[in-house]
Amino acid sequence: GTVIWKSDLIEETESQEVGGKGGGGGTSTTYKYFVDVAIAVCEGEIYDISKIYANGKKIYANGSNDHRTTSITVYKGSTTQLPNSLMEAYEGVGNVPGYRGIAYVVLEHLALADFGNALPNLTFDVEAVNPATPETLPGAIGKLLERCNLSSSDYDVSALPSTTVYGYTIAGEAQGIAQLEPLMAAHFVNAQLSNGVLRFFVRGDEDHVTVDED
Secondary structure, three states, X not given: OEEEEEOOOEEEEEXXXXXXXXXXXXXXXXXXXXXXXXXXXXXXXXXXXXXXXXXXXXXXXXXXXXXXXXXXXXXEOOOOOOOOHHHHHHHOOOOOOOOOOEEEEEEEEEXXXXXXXXXXXXXXXXXXEOOOOOEEHHHHHHHHHHHOOOOHHHEEOOOOOOOEEOOEEEEOOOOHHHHHHHHHHHOOEEEEEEOOEEEEEEOOOHHHOOOOOX
């Protein structure tokens, strides 16, 4: 993901009296560091983010965050999403965009102790479509292409079979048409540019597609 906003480093201290032999003693102070941060995941509206990893450690799964954060808020990239209230508390109401059309997450009070007191590398499992609502292969590919700002006149999926796709998860930070690659590989789909249109077909059907000579 890409950092689109973050707070300054938040330092918290915890002091504890420690005793010593012969009546001696003192105070031990522990320093802990946290950060509030917003991470852009991808362009276009998604169904959900199922898991979040920080340096490979799972910190969020199916709506629940672990002890390393106070809360994690997922924004799915709708065209009507509103600004995040935590970011507005820092920057002021009216000074934070809604990042409409961008799926992003806001992590509140992320503890940095497990990550060398530095912002960890955050990766995401993205559910592009609802796994509970079956989608056809042409429909799933079409929705992903439209998330990349392609219109229906820019691509042709009519040669694809109406195979059912029960959900599709994008792992990591795939952007743009790269989000399609695992889906295409799983269903043996290729694509070629023909007369300015990106045409999709099952491997072995190349003879039915006319490719631009230039």
